[in-house]
Amino acid sequence: MTSKHVTHWINGKPATAAGRQGDIYEPSTGRLSGTVDFAAQPEIDAAVAAARAAFPGWRDTSLTQRVKILFRFRELLAEHRDELARLISSEHGKVVSDAAGEVARGLEVVEFACGIPHLLKGGFSENVSARVDAYSILQPLGVVAGITPFNFPAMVPMWMFPVAIACGNTFILKPSEKDPSASVRLAELWAEAGLPDGVFNVLHGDKVAVDGLLRHPDVKAVSFVGSTPIARYIYETAARNGKRVQALGGAKNHMVVLPDADLDLAADAAVSAGFGSAGERCMAISVVLAVDPVGDELLAKIKDRTQHLTIGPGDDPTSEMGPLVTREHRDKVASYLDSGVAQGATLAVDGREIQVPGDGFWLGPTILDHVTPEMDAYKDEIFGPVLSIVRVTSYDEAMELLDANPYGNGTAIFTNDGGAARRFQNEVEVGMVGINVPIPVPMAYYSFGGWKSSLFGDSHAHGMEGVHFYTRTKAVTARWLDPSHGGVNLGFPTNG
Template identity: 65%
Template sequence: MDQRISHWVDGRTRPGTSGRTSPVFNPAVGEVAAEVDLASAAEVDDAVRSAKQAAVAWRSTSLSKRASILFEFRQQLSSRADELASVITAEHGKVHSDALGEIARGLENVEFAAGVPQLLKGGFSEQAATDVDVYDIRQPLGVVAGITPFNFPAMVPLWMCANAIACGNAFILKPSEKDPSASLLLADMWQKAGLPDGVFTVLHGDREAVDALLEHPDVAAISFVGSTPVARHIYETGTARGKRVQALGGAKNHALVLPDADVDLAADAIVGAAYGSAGERCMALSVTVAVGDVADRLVEAIAVRLPKLVIGDGAAPGIDMGPLITGEHRDRVAGYVDAGSGAGATVVVDGREADLPERGFFLGATLLDHVTPEMTVYTDEIFGPVLDVVRVDTFDEGLELINSNPYANGTAIFTRDGGAARRFQFEVEVGMVGINVPVPVPVAYYSFGGWKASLFGDTHMYGPEGINFYTRGKVVTSRWPDPASSQVELGFPTNR
């Protein structure tokens, strides 16, 4: 192994100077594939200085020019999707089709941002007072940064950088050090699309780089997606230093299944949502809340589907579920199965006993029944292929269970009853809701984000809220009086 993954600064690859690196694994075989440089605070400072210089010219670039670069970047992303998906699969482990799916969802955000001439239109009020007009404009912040998780190494950066750059900012990406190569491919695409050097920067790193970005006086805003403890640190540290912060945290997403639901439809949807990408998704379904007599039928329907999932190298054809990101994380997830069983949950399907490849960080799909809210398999964000089933007697009991959970990222209901569905969407205290839709990720022209411990601050990601986050408003009041009257009113000599 001699591959070295470096930073991207000023439009070119820049080897790290800190002397620190971190291993990058191929999780399908459990071997180190590369080493990634970890930036020091000094390297962060140098990159921010470069981005600050680039931001000055970029904010003056016309909206039409920005839009044309975004359209070209969109073409780069579309035509090179297979190449990017292969890079994601090699370092993350998700199957190739899942990787293509995340690129497609990221592409939607680029297409939304390409409409920046329309998105940045302000309002105008003529004659607000005599000869006085008032209008508002939105201007970029300068240098902004995104700190992104390992589970979506292309999509989540695209949630951030497309809007940030469209709005006239310079964007610094600090991707996960676990699967960093996708970020460099995005950098290459931006450059080929015509983006000026320094407007998009990639800095690899760990907490030292994160804290340096949070503390840097020239970084105006931070976007983050990750776990709740880190989101809290990002939010508290960044806002204490006067920065704008959007910090999306963890999740424990519930699906409420009513007795009248189409059980086969619900089971298919739940299996895909719970075990896709090995459960390493912030919108994965972690808990199925089965109401009344649907429970036995639903558990059986899910259980018979799980042995049919083909587990293996995500780069191979016909694979349904790949490995987890690291061996340490795989062992942690397996430990939750032990804890759930020990606490009284029924292990209906045990992923530890699945037919798994000999090498790599694999764990099979696991189904636990009779889970109660006191168990760690319920309280903790597991982030793996483990699905809990909690049984309740009534709709109201299920709704209360969901609303009592400290996480409130996404939820879903499966029912044929329109009245029940409408009541659920009205009363459930969760930021994103699906009705017979298991993964209710909003389209790019809405915004993504949960409530409670799943979000710090009040700003959701991408869409209209993303445009507002990466700009600040300015209101201009102007007076251009009639020249003849102004001479008298201002006391100017008539012959001046």
């Protein structure tokens, strides 16, 4: 029996709608745990109308008052961090500690947005001409939307809406229908913090809801995180409809291990970055480029560590890795094991062999060795706990593979050679780089985003690029009466 019903949040309150619904599952058991409403055009129009009506008042709300609400929201997030983590774990499957870390990283962006009075300061130049001053101001866009993935149902939305709302915009969130409850809980916390009705809204659904936002004339900008094919579609459709777009796409993140690296550190990093959150994250390490002669030793260390991972339900405090989000996704990920072997790889660790009670969506840590660039396991974004080991003969060969890859989201190098590390960070065609750090997710005051097919648009998420994305610059040139000239009009009307 289903136990919950998740619906939209429009104009400061829940908004139940008759019509299509989707199922919500508990990944660790495979049990159907609830349903979620899917938005049709009436709900889309209602959310946009509420956001549009709220915009003038929120835009004109003082920065001091905005920050008071942001600080209160920040405190409520901290108070409810464990509750949110358990909610995320129940629908996504990731372990509670991982979910709590997700909330903490989102909280960092809220804290960054609390500095909005400083971040919105424009420029000023006095006397650019005789008694003429010039200055610039940053103003909000209006109604903006965020379309976010299942893998981080709290963190990724919080890459977007704290900055957008702090800048004076109103926001519509379209979260993944696979794990929708966290978004509604965030809306409730916003309301408790004192955010005016209509400033933050949540629309659930599928492509109907997405297309409705992309084409709505009152939506001024769209932020997206997801796969590259969908990011391209979001970018092209929204841009064609006159919107500003930041669309963050997929990834195939490589980790280069040089012969001088600390192999214990590298093995620990490969396991945590490859199998954390069951590999369902865009910053997961998918490929280890082992530079000769370290391949065999590194593989042995990684295999040993996978044997000591505890696989189990997310709400079990001893679990280090949970299930995948849906049965269909688990089956798709598992298919790469057979195709990898058929195409010539060696199955060093088979994640299908794990034994977990129940009918959950389980696949354990998996390692494919001797993978080559022609294989599907190398080319595709698997988005699961499958780590590919590619043997290379040199740093230069590793760089050739990295540069040829169509993705450019994140990468890492493990080495004790400072010169090699500096050369790597300078040469690699990737947006986020880790040096002896496996998952180089930037802090909130920097910006998150990749290069190549991992980004459509020209703005990364949060940090100052986020502030610029959610504002537009107005340049003002002003001349005023000069009292020292007896009130002579120097060019503007006396009531100017």
